[in-house]
Amino acid sequence: TACVAAPATELRTGKPKREEVMNGSPENNVSDYIYEKMGMDLHRQPSHPIGIIKQAIYDFFEARNPGMFKTFDDRYPIVTTRANFDEVLVPADHISRSPNDTYYVDASTVLRCHTSAHQAETLRSGQPAFLVTGDVYRRDSIDATHYPVFHQMEGVRVFSEPEWVAAGVPGAQLAEKDLKDALEGLAKHLFGEVECRWIDAYFPFTEPSFELEIFFKGKWLEVLGCGVMEQVILDGNYKPGHKAWAFGLGLERLAMVLFDVPDIRLFWSNDDRFLKQFRAGDLSARFKPYSKFPSCYKDMAFWVSPQFSENNLCELVRNIGGDLVEEVTCIDTFTNKKTGKTSNCYRIVYRSMERSLTDEEINALQDDVRKQVAEVLKVELR
């Protein structure tokens, strides 16, 4: 039953074992594809956009309320249905419990579908204010802003009676005001001026409840859910006579807005062309699109001439290959001691933003490049 103190659970960390996640139980509906994403912990990589945005949010709350929020990044993603649903008052017949919506490990164990699964246990451990970040799993629709694995940050802050007495308002009112102030402040901290709106919402674990939407690429994008915590959760897991707010942020959604990332799948990319665009602590990066199509490179070695310069070469290559040329780099250079002649080897990477290139067209371009480099830059091809 909900809100009765559960026995303390052992805190496990690290990548779950395959046998634990895909255990052959009749209720199990976890696929290999999902299992492979477990333990990747994008939120714990300081230079990944998800890690950067997590840290920026931690920094915001530390600046707003120094020393107040305790942070947790390594809560195990496999939780009981009790933690995921019962303890946050999700009704027995709620759609989110269906195996159509949630990944079950067995009848009473799921891949958490939200970080709210950690609200009750963290309150029971005596924490009055905390931020819990982790990967969450949902069977969900597929589009540019939905993915079956994503990252949430749960925030909870408890208020005691002296605080709302001092503020001269009822506790629930203080909690709601502080919640909205904090989240609007956060939006401003991350995005500067951005169009935001509050939508009335429903969650079983908060009342009243709200969602925050941000205007992004011509549409309103939901970035978080929040509200004043249902009293029975707080009374049963913390102490009676308090009030609290709670929120759950979608980190991918926030990172998409901040870094101008157009597709949620990009966060799972191993491609350096994505990863190298972001640096720990830097909120100013804006994603520059690159092609999804394969590249093809050609190397070309020659003895340089007085007419040769790298810029001349690039100009010539660009004139022939246009936007099909992605990169020109010198991969080797040496000088012959006897003759004093210098040899360079250049690599030309070809790639289209729109299509896969054929061998024939790249060979034709490269032949042209070789011919003109010899004629115009007077180099001696090797």
Ligand code: FA5
């Ligand atoms: C929840 O998960 C609530 N637990 C949030 C909450 C916490 C409310 C505490 C009140 C108090 P929701 O299902 O709306 O709510 O998800 C929260 C956020 O996760 C969304 O606003 C969105 O930013 C993000 N999100 C939801 N589904 C996906 C998805 N498939 N892919 C990427 N992000 C998603």
Ligand code: MG
């Ligand atoms: Mg929602």
